[in-house]
Amino acid sequence: MTALSIDASRLKTLRKARKIGRPKLAKLSGLTERQLAKLESSSGFTPLPEPTVAKLSAALQIPTPALTGELPLIDDDLQPAQKSTCTSGCCG
Numbered sequence: 001m002t003a004l005s006i007d008a009s010r011l012k013t014l015r016k017a018r019k020i021g022r023p024k025l026a027k028l029s030g031l032t033e034r035q036l037a038k039l040e041s042s043s044g045f046t047p048l049p050e051p052t053v054a055k056l057s058a059a060l061q062i063p064t065p066a067l068t069g070e071l072p073l074i075d076d077d078l079q080p081a082q083k084s085t086c087t088s089g090c091c092g
Helices: 008-017 022-029 033-041 050-060 064-068
Strands: 003-007 045-049
Touching: 003 008, 003 050, 003 064, 008 033, 008 050, 008 064, 022 033, 022 050, 045 050, 050 064
Parallel strands: none
Antiparallel strands: 003 045
8 A cells, every 4th residue: 555645734734724623534534533633743744545645635625745745735725625515414
C-alpha cells in the first residue's frame, strides 16, 4: 500500500478553516478522534495510507495535493466547507 505524507499543521489549519470538528472528520475519514489529535499535534509531515489521505481530502473538500503540501492553499481552501448533501445521517 502506498503512503502519502501529509502536513500536520496544514491538516489542523484546514479542518478549523473548513469548520469541521474532529468527531465529524474522524467519522468521514475512518480515523479515530485520538488519531486525528495525534496527527494534528505532530510536527512536520506524517505518512498515512493513500486511501486515508484520500478520505481526509474528500471530507475537507480539497484536492489531495493541497493536504500533502504539493499545492499551495488558496483562499477557497480556507473557507467553510459546503454543507453535506448526505441524507443517510452518517455524516452528521
